[in-house]
Amino acid sequence: MNEIADKKNIHTISMLVANKPGVLVRVALVFARRAYNIDALVVSPAFNEKFSRMTITAQGDPKTLDQIIKQVNKLIDVIHVSEHSDVDAVHHELALVKVKFTPATKPHIAKLTKKYKATIMDTTKNVLVISQSGTTAELNEFESALKKYHLIEMVRTGKVVMARGHEET
Amino acid sequence: MKNKSKQSKSLTGAEALIKCLETFGVEYVFGLSGGAAIPIFDALVGSKIKLILTRHEQGATHMADGYARATGKPGVVLVTSGPGATNTVTGILTAMMDSVPMIVLTGQTIRSMLGKDAFQEADIAGITMPIVKHSYLVKETNDIPRVIKEAFYITNTGRPGPVLIDLPKDVTSAPFTGDSLDPAMDIPGYKVPARPSTAEIKKFAKLFKGSKKPLLLIGHGAVISHASQAVRALAEKLNAPVTNTLLGKGAFPETHKLSLGMLGMHGTAYANKALVNCDLICSIGSRWDDRINGNNDEFCMGAKKLHIDIDPAEINKIVKPDMSLVGDASEIVAELVKHVEALDTAEWQKELAYYKKEFPLKYKTDKGLTAQQVLHELYEVTKGNAIVTTDVGQHQMWAAQFYLTNDGDKWLSSGGAGTMGYGFPSAIGAQFGKPKELVVAIVGDGGFQMTCSELSTIFVHKLPVKILVIDNKYLGMVRQWQELFFDNRYSGVDLEGNPDFVKLAEAYGIKGFHVDKTENVTKVLTDAMKYPGPALIHAEVIKEDNVFPMVPAGKSAYHMIIEAPTTKLEKPTGST
Numbered sequence: 001m002n003e004i005a006d007k008k009n010i011h012t013i014s015m016l017v018a019n020k021p022g023v024l025v026r027v028a029l030v031f032a033r034r035a036y037n038i039d040a041l042v043v044s045p046a047f048n049e050k051f052s053r054m055t056i057t058a059q060g061d062p063k064t065l066d067q068i069i070k071q072v073n074k075l076i077d078v079i080h081v082s083e084h085s086d087v088d089a090v091h092h093e094l095a096l097v098k099v100k101f102t103p104a105t106k107p108h109i110a111k112l113t114k115k116y117k118a119t120i121m122d123t124t125k126n127v128l129v130i131s132q133s134g135t136t137a138e139l140n141e142f143e144s145a146l147k148k149y150h151l152i153e154m155v156r157t158g159k160v161v162m163a164r165g166h167e168e169t
Numbered sequence: 170m171k172n173k174s175k176q177s178k179s180l181t182g183a184e185a186l187i188k189c190l191e192t193f194g195v196e197y198v199f200g201l202s203g204g205a206a207i208p209i210f211d212a213l214v215g216s217k218i219k220l221i222l223t224r225h226e227q228g229a230t231h232m233a234d235g236y237a238r239a240t241g242k243p244g245v246v247l248v249t250s251g252p253g254a255t256n257t258v259t260g261i262l263t264a265m266m267d268s269v270p271m272i273v274l275t276g277q278t279i280r281s282m283l284g285k286d287a288f289q290e291a292d293i294a295g296i297t298m299p300i301v302k303h304s305y306l307v308k309e310t311n312d313i314p315r316v317i318k319e320a321f322y323i324t325n326t327g328r329p330g331p332v333l334i335d336l337p338k339d340v341t342s343a344p345f346t347g348d349s350l351d352p353a354m355d356i357p358g359y360k361v362p363a364r365p366s367t368a369e370i371k372k373f374a375k376l377f378k379g380s381k382k383p384l385l386l387i388g389h390g391a392v393i394s395h396a397s398q399a400v401r402a403l404a405e406k407l408n409a410p411v412t413n414t415l416l417g418k419g420a421f422p423e424t425h426k427l428s429l430g431m432l433g434m435h436g437t438a439y440a441n442k443a444l445v446n447c448d449l450i451c452s453i454g455s456r457w458d459d460r461i462n463g464n465n466d467e468f469c470m471g472a473k474k475l476h477i478d479i480d481p482a483e484i485n486k487i488v489k490p491d492m493s494l495v496g497d498a499s500e501i502v503a504e505l506v507k508h509v510e511a512l513d514t515a516e517w518q519k520e521l522a523y524y525k526k527e528f529p530l531k532y533k534t535d536k537g538l539t540a541q542q543v544l545h546e547l548y549e550v551t552k553g554n555a556i557v558t559t560d561v562g563q564h565q566m567w568a569a570q571f572y573l574t575n576d577g578d579k580w581l582s583s584g585g586a587g588t589m590g591y592g593f594p595s596a597i598g599a600q601f602g603k604p605k606e607l608v609v610a611i612v613g614d615g616g617f618q619m620t621c622s623e624l625s626t627i628f629v630h631k632l633p634v635k636i637l638v639i640d641n642k643y644l645g646m647v648r649q650w651q652e653l654f655f656d657n658r659y660s661g662v663d664l665e666g667n668p669d670f671v672k673l674a675e676a677y678g679i680k681g682f683h684v685d686k687t688e689n690v691t692k693v694l695t696d697a698m699k700y701p702g703p704a705l706i707h708a709e710v711i712k713e714d715n716v717f718p719m720v721p722a723g724k725s726a727y728h729m730i731i732e733a734p735t736t737k738l739e740k741p742t743g744s745t
Contacts (some may be wrong), residue, residue, distance in 0.1 A: 066485060076323060
């Protein structure tokens with residue numbers, strides 16, 4: 001997983017920011033100006049409600065990343081920012097997957113769902129909505145395993161990360 | 170403040186705002202009124218702050234910029250919403266690129282109309298987000314004092330930069346009911362770098378050891394932090410030659426024997442030779458910009474690179490230094506001087522003296538009046554003591570080459586943004602800030618016409634600003650590129666239809682002088698500089714002349730062209 005991530009130059013950046021209007025725009029501008037594509041973005045209020053936590057997954061040249069982190073750090077509304085690897089942080093992501101089933105395929109899908117510790121959230125007519133949480137790699141695997149069935153759509157939250165041990169995220 | 174409740178009750182948001190500006194020692198507000206800003210203009214009536222009414226908002230921003238660069242205090246701009254606000258964008262960019270402290274107050278439509286395409290509504294905070302150090306859209310009247318306090322702190326600490334404050338009209342009209350005009354700030358994310366430890370500075374000092382060909386590169390950061398004394402002590406202790414960027418002019422005296430003058434695209438040949446041949450380069454407050462480093466792969470090859478900057482984001486941005494120190498240049502260099510030892514640079518200085526002799530800056534006087542001669546004579550006439558502002562283009566480069574500077578606060582030029590139209594209004598701001606100094610705006614015929622409506626402003630205030638219009642009837646720098654790199658195919662550079670600049674000045678009630686002959690320059694400039702009031706000197710110079718030396722954009726200093734080439738040049742790969 002790490003190797004794949006490195007090859008694609010995917011970076012996970014976590015920041016603590018002031019919980020104010022416009023902060024997201026300021027942060028996004030730093031990425032966009034340097035031609036960095038934001039793949040995933042999670043924003044939520046932090047433990048202290050004056051602040052928000054932003055986790056950004058983005059693709060681009062690692063040489064540019066150092067500059068992006070420094071420029072983001074310069075924003076007055078950013079309290080701190082850091083890049084996290086799998087080694088120093090716990091990564092987690094959630095996906096909702098919509099799959100069409102037939103009586104013949106349903107047991108296979110159910111088996112896969114169990115294997116990947118996912119949960120069937122809804123069955124409406126012949127369509128399932130399955131929820132899965134795990135690492136990006138686990139989500140990718142489950143997705144490809146489901147591809148042989150009739151996968152209709154998928155929504156992923158994007159990664160959230162938390163530094164291991166006493167270190168602050 | 171004392172008697173807060175009693176006093177606060179009688180104030181509107183706008184009045185509280187003006188009181189805060191007074192507290193921060195604001196002398197002048199440069200601006201242009203409009204509907205959404207009327208409450209603020211109203212609050213200025215009776216204030217000790219002087220309002221300078223400009224003729225265009227761009228002029229107001231450059232005036233604030235000139236005031237800030239000349240005095241070191243933030244310049245304050247006040248404009249209305251919509252087009253009033255968007256007209257400040259160029260001035261804000263100019264200040265951002267050159268790290269100038271500036272507060273821009275913009276009127277805004279009332280809160281309930283935000284986002285509804287109200288008359289003269291513009292999302293100015295959104296528009297300017299990438300070009301401000303910080304910005305605010307104030308939504309509560311009682312937040313005004315805190316926002317102003319934070320803005321003044323942010324704009325002029327660390328690496329300075331513009332702060333924009335957007336003020337909806339109902340926010341400034343409403344009564345201020347806050348507890349204090351001096352509340353606590355709330356900017357936990359703002360970090361001003363502390364001074365590096367002495368141990369770190371000592372380690373840095375050790376890296377100079379053994380260098381035979383050191384070079385100090387002085388940038389605008391040294392000017393902003395007033396590091397000139399420390400820089401001089403360092404250069405003299407090390408026996409190290411010094412070169413400066415366009416905006417670093419004056420932080421080390423250009424008349425000093427160790428000075429090589431400006432380096433870069435149109436720098437001196439000897440400064441660029443030093444850049445190519447040095448074995449160590451130490452930047453003090455420069456950001457290795459593409460005007461001095463067109464090709465990073467060939468930049469100071471083999472030389473040890475040291476970097477001092479207050480902005481951590483400048484470290485490794487362009488050049489990867491062997492070591493860097495983040496902090497205030499003045500503090501760092503003052504400490505650094507204590508730990509370095511004298512270097513043996515006799516051979517190096519001999520080599521550079523040879524280049525100085527072999528490739529001096531020069532100009533001809535036999536084919537008519539040149540800009541270089543006018544600027545050189547201006548230097549002689551003013552003895553280099555004037556505060557000089559420039560516009561952007563050929564005249565700017567010639568001014569940098571021939572108007573030597575010994576005081577960084579006396580050289581004001583738009584470097585990073587390269588803003589035409591900057592020169593004249595910034596001179597006005599500088600003159601307000603330094604009323605006793607001789608202030609000369611050196612402008613081209615192109616740039617001057619972008620902001621010349623401010624002639625009214627100097628007339629009204631009887632400001633003794635001197636405007637030297639270098640008129641070659643072309644947008645000369647672009648014409649030079651087209652001549653050298655585009656087979657003489659001139660496109661969009663002929664300024665046919667220029668006005669008679671003397672008459673233009675006279676139409677505004679301003680004294681005009683004219684010169685077009687080499688033999689008259691000294692006299693005309695002397696008379697004009699002595700003239701006790703605003704004056705414009707129209708210098709008609711030869712139309713087609715080029716700035717040399719020249720390092721083509723995208724190339725390293727190894728490819729410097731010292732004199733006019735006889736063969737065709739390939740098109741530059743660099744940006745501009």
